[in-house]
Amino acid sequence: MSTPQDNASPAPTQDAAVESTAGSDDVIIVRDMNKWFGDFHVLKSLNLNVKRGERIVICGPSGSGKSTFIRCLNRLEVHQRGEVYIDGVALNDDVKNIEAVRREVGMVFQHFNLFPHLSVLENCLLAPIWVRKTPRQEAIETAMQYLERVRIPEQADKYPGQLSGGQQQRVAIARALCMQPKIMLFDEPTSALDPEMIKEVLDVMVGLAGSGMTMLCVTHEMGFAKTVADRVIFMDGGEIVEEAPPQDFFNNPQQPRTQEFLQQILQH
Amino acid sequence: MAVHQPSPDLPPPVAERGAIRWLRDNLFSSWLNSIVTVITAYLLAIFLIPIFDWAFVKGVFLGEGPESCRPDGACWVFVQQRITFFIYGNYPRELLWRPDLVFLMFAIAVVPQFFPLPARWRKWLAIYGITVLPVAAYFLLAGGHFGLEPVRTTRWGGLLLTLVLAYVGIIAALPIGLALALGRRSHMPVIRGICVTFIEFWRAVPLITILFMASVMLPLFLPSGVTFDRLMRALVGITLFQAAYMAEVVRGGLQAIPKGQYEAAEALGLGYWRRMRLIILPQALKIVIPGIANTVISLFKDTTLVLIIGLFDLLGAVKSTLSDPAWDNVMAEGYLFVAFCFWVFCFGMSRYSHRLEKQLDTGHRN
Numbered sequence: 178m179s180t181p182q183d184n185a186s187p188a189p190t191q192d193a194a195v196e197s198t199a200g201s202d203d204v205i206i207v208r209d210m211n212k213w214f215g216d217f218h219v220l221k222s223l224n225l226n227v228k229r230g231e232r233i234v235i236c237g238p239s240g241s242g243k244s245t246f247i248r249c250l251n252r253l254e255v256h257q258r259g260e261v262y263i264d265g266v267a268l269n270d271d272v273k274n275i276e277a278v279r280r281e282v283g284m285v286f287q288h289f290n291l292f293p294h295l296s297v298l299e300n301c302l303l304a305p306i307w308v309r310k311t312p313r314q315e316a317i318e319t320a321m322q323y324l325e326r327v328r329i330p331e332q333a334d335k336y337p338g339q340l341s342g343g344q345q346q347r348v349a350i351a352r353a354l355c356m357q358p359k360i361m362l363f364d365e366p367t368s369a370l371d372p373e374m375i376k377e378v379l380d381v382m383v384g385l386a387g388s389g390m391t392m393l394c395v396t397h398e399m400g401f402a403k404t405v406a407d408r409v410i411f412m413d414g415g416e417i418v419e420e421a422p423p424q425d426f427f428n429n430p431q432q433p434r435t436q437e438f439l440q441q442i443l444q445h
Numbered sequence: 446m447a448v449h450q451p452s453p454d455l456p457p458p459v460a461e462r463g464a465i466r467w468l469r470d471n472l473f474s475s476w477l478n479s480i481v482t483v484i485t486a487y488l489l490a491i492f493l494i495p496i497f498d499w500a501f502v503k504g505v506f507l508g509e510g511p512e513s514c515r516p517d518g519a520c521w522v523f524v525q526q527r528i529t530f531f532i533y534g535n536y537p538r539e540l541l542w543r544p545d546l547v548f549l550m551f552a553i554a555v556v557p558q559f560f561p562l563p564a565r566w567r568k569w570l571a572i573y574g575i576t577v578l579p580v581a582a583y584f585l586l587a588g589g590h591f592g593l594e595p596v597r598t599t600r601w602g603g604l605l606l607t608l609v610l611a612y613v614g615i616i617a618a619l620p621i622g623l624a625l626a627l628g629r630r631s632h633m634p635v636i637r638g639i640c641v642t643f644i645e646f647w648r649a650v651p652l653i654t655i656l657f658m659a660s661v662m663l664p665l666f667l668p669s670g671v672t673f674d675r676l677m678r679a680l681v682g683i684t685l686f687q688a689a690y691m692a693e694v695v696r697g698g699l700q701a702i703p704k705g706q707y708e709a710a711e712a713l714g715l716g717y718w719r720r721m722r723l724i725i726l727p728q729a730l731k732i733v734i735p736g737i738a739n740t741v742i743s744l745f746k747d748t749t750l751v752l753i754i755g756l757f758d759l760l761g762a763v764k765s766t767l768s769d770p771a772w773d774n775v776m777a778e779g780y781l782f783v784a785f786c787f788w789v790f791c792f793g794m795s796r797y798s799h800r801l802e803k804q805l806d807t808g809h810r811n
Contacts, residue, residue, distance in 0.1 A: 290709035
């Protein structure tokens with residue numbers, strides 16, 4: 178269990194923190210992150226260090242703040258107190274930093290959020306061409322390579338509206354990978370899918386985990402957590418309640434709240 | 446237990462087709478419907494047959510003057526005799542090649558858009574239409590440069606003036622409206638405040654008032670000696686007025702785009718302008734094509750209001766000839782001609798917007 182007091186070191190200045198993270202294995206450092214929606218305290222003093230290549234699954238009941246938490250890691254949501262460093266870059270109001278972080282962090286959403294007016298291939302080309310300034314031909318090659326990796330190259334010229342949910346989510350993963358990010362965030366990637374399509378998306382994610390990508394995944398797929406996670410984080414009420422490797426987490430949960438949650442989701 | 450075999454696909458039943466089937470389904474499906482159909486057909490007949498008879502059977506299309514017409518038929522000779530005035534107003538007759546050339550350039554920009562063309566051509570035509578065409582049209586119509594004799598805008602009139610007002614109004618109001626819509630949704634309070642004030646001010650005033658103020662009140666505030674061309678004042682008034690409407694139409698589209706689209710674009714590292722240009726606006730504008738078409742069509746028809754500040758557009762030109770004592774009672778013919786011209790252009794715009802909608806449809810309702 179983690180509380181703010183665990184990281185009792187005084188809050189370092191931004192520059193000092195950049196130095197302190199240089200050379201360390203931690204690509205994500207979250208210190209004392211707090212966020213409020215109006216008066217509602219959604220995230221309460223979160224602390225987390227993620228090593229390069231680490232695969233983390235975040236679970237918890239709805240409303241526990243897990244989605245808000247990972248959305249704070251690429252500044253889709255703004256935390257109001259505390260510090261976040263992504264690969265040594267501080268996430269704050271500095272637009273340059275935000276853009277630098279977003280270039281290195283890919284995100285996959287619950288509702289895919291593909292661009293419906295662009296073909297599958299164009300969806301994958303957009304960011305590399307406009308943000309990374311990759312030459313078009315090179316971007317096409319990379320995109321086709323990732324579309325093959327998510328096993329969907331034959332759909333490249335279709336529009337998202339012509340694909341099934343599972344196919345759309347795989348395209349969304351390929352689109353994020355085309356930026357060749359260092360970190361991938363998944364925000365309930367299978368929650369909006371029909372049951373028979375969940376597996377095809379999870380297979381792609383398992384493959385990705387095998388390639389050494391740093392992954393943070395908010396999900397209810399406990400099977401996925403058991404197979405690929407290095408660490409499972411259980412959140413409730415805006416706090417990290419328990420944090421453990423999957424074997425310990427599932428077989429020997431320490432906190433009563435975690436036991437209760439696991440009982441509820443594993444019973445059927 | 447028998448293994449389940451999937452049922453074979455059967456062809457759909459052969460539907461009864463043909464005109465009789467259609468008539469039975471739509472017009473004579475019950476006793477009541479049949480009676481309504483018969484009565485409606487009768488009413489249409491007693492209204493339309495005399496009109497058709499007047500306009501086409503007894504109407505005279507070509508002739509030398511009022512004496513060519515029949516007293517009980519339409520006198521289209523009136524329109525035929527005055528067509529030059531209706532199209533060009535008082536534009537100097539010896540210089541009509543200049544507006545003619547402008548009409549031709551306009552046709553080159555517009556007509557091909559109604560035919561299936563490669564997207565690249567379409568794009569270049571559109572660029573030509575909003576850059577080369579207005580500039581060339583200005584130099585050709587106004588003259589004063591390149592050895593062309595200057596023609597004052599007070600002599601422009603008729604259909605020419607209507608098209609100038611509508612075209613400039615449309616292509617200037619769209620970008621201004623877009624900017625206002627984006628500004629109204631900006632997070633910066635000053636920009637948002639300016640845009641909201643502008644939109645709400647211009648939307649709350651009738652166009653006729655704006656035109657009136659531009660032509661009567663504006664000169665009172667300007668130092669003596671400084672004069673703005675009357676046509677220019679009307680153009681500015683119409684453009685700003687329409688931009689406010691356009692802004693609200695576009696804002697509707699912006700608000701219809703799901704938050705997820707903004708977030709996905711942000712998460713990929715696209716900055717504000719790229720997000721808008723590449724992701725949000727292409728989708729938002731596609732959604733509001735019917736609304737934009739609506740605004741554009743109403744702008745086209747509103748140009749007739751310039752009559753009150755003494756500009757003779759198509760309607761004004763026709764109206765001014767109706768009082769000619771040589772022509773007895775040609776009011777109906779004159780106004781029908783005006784209505785026909787407006788209908789052709791407005792219907793064209795309507796068809797074009799439908800075409801655009803179909804063409805941009807990618808089958809996705811997000």
